Amino acid sequence: MVALVTGASSGIGEATARRLAATHRLVLVARREDRLQALAAELGGATVVAVDLTADDAPDRVRDAVESAHGRLDLLVNNAGAAWRGRFDEHGAEGVFRHMRLNFDAQVRLTEALLPLLRRSAPSAIVNVSSVAGRIARANSGAYSASKFALAGWSESLHLEERAHGVHVGLVLPGYVETEGFPARELTSRPLLRWIVSTPEKAAEAVVDAGLRGKPERYVPRPYGLIAVARILAPWLLRQVGRGRIGATLTTSTGAELSEAEGEAGPRAY
Ligand SMILES: NC(=O)c1ccc[n+]([C@@H]2O[C@H](COP(=O)([O-])OP(=O)(O)OC[C@H]3O[C@@H](n4cnc5c(N)ncnc54)[C@H](OP(=O)(O)O)[C@@H]3O)[C@@H](O)[C@H]2O)c1
Numbered sequence: 212m213v214a215l216v217t218g219a220s221s222g223i224g225e226a227t228a229r230r231l232a233a234t235h236r237l238v239l240v241a242r243r244e245d246r247l248q249a250l251a252a253e254l255g256g257a258t259v260v261a262v263d264l265t266a267d268d269a270p271d272r273v274r275d276a277v278e279s280a281h282g283r284l285d286l287l288v289n290n291a292g293a294a295w296r297g298r299f300d301e302h303g304a305e306g307v308f309r310h311m312r313l314n315f316d317a318q319v320r321l322t323e324a325l326l327p328l329l330r331r332s333a334p335s336a337i338v339n340v341s342s343v344a345g346r347i348a349r350a351n352s353g354a355y356s357a358s359k360f361a362l363a364g365w366s367e368s369l370h371l372e373e374r375a376h377g378v379h380v381g382l383v384l385p386g387y388v389e390t391e392g393f394p395a396r397e398l399t400s401r402p403l404l405r406w407i408v409s410t411p412e413k414a415a416e417a418v419v420d421a422g423l424r425g426k427p428e429r430y431v432p433r434p435y436g437l438i439a440v441a442r443i444l445a446p447w448l449l450r451q452v453g454r455g456r457i458g459a460t461l462t463t464s465t466g467a468e469l470s471e472a473e474g475e476a477g478p479r480a481y
Pocket of ligand 1: 218224243244246290291313384386387
């Protein structure tokens with residue numbers, strides 16, 4: 212069995228690669244080759260493709276590497292992603308397009324390149340890593356939410372379309388998971404709020420549920436699924452949360468550019 216994990220150089224992707232190492236031959240994809248090579252060595256060998264997934268030739272490069280090294284693909288985990296926080300009137304359309312290029316377009320383009328191989332290897336599976344932010348939007352992260360809503364909607368449709376071809380499509384929607392890109396320090400530093408933050412290992416287990424155990428969608432931590440229910444049943448409540456009137460401390464940061472913007476507009480959630 213062969214599994215490809217994008218964003219395998221850190222966080223949820225790295226934990227997923229570790230989780231799958233005992234049962235799958237791995238293809239590790241991200242930009243930081245040194246990290247991928249170190250992980251491959253630690254796991255006893257893996258195919259490494261160091262590539263920027265937003266580059267024009269990325270899908271062809273990844274497909275060629277998988278074809279020549281393995282000739283099959285049983286599991287594709289579209290996990291690579293990032294968030295740059297800010298208001299629409301600060302970052303404008305380009306801020307939205309930047310998120311879409313990495314968090315949506317890159318997943319769609321890679322899936323298109325690998326789908327023939329996945330169908331040939333069926334039964335096989337695709338897991339798309341969206342976010343709770345792909346079910347509910349908050350201020351200052353509209354561009355990120357747009358990309359994750361798009362990924363969730365597209366995944367649900369693909370799930371229905373690919374059944375006939377033996378390719379299961381599962382969706383993972385993480386809430387707060389402590390990683391390099393999403394450190395959630397404001398939560399982890401407060402004992403009363405620490406429990407809200409999950410681990411990359413638990414997110415990796417959710418990927419296994421959505422990929423190998425046939426779940427159509429999986430929240431991590433699981434109670435975050437209630438947010439999707441609340442969005443339908445009590446949208447007013449979520450608007451209060453979004454405005455910061457309830458749970459104003461549910462905040463996190465995501466890397467250098469995000470931190471730069473924090474002082475002005477407050478931190479970003481999931
Ligand atoms: N952690 C959370 O709280 C949380 C919550 C909801 C959703 N998520 C989603 O979970 C996924 C994984 O995030 P994470 O928390 O594990 O963050 P992370 O530790 O920052 O990992 C992100 C991964 O994506 C890769 N990546 C970023 N840009 C890339 C590019 N242009 N081309 C190729 N690879 C790229 C990074 O590798 P390189 O830098 O080496 O390229 C890294 O391996 C993301 O899609 C994120 O939106 C996370």
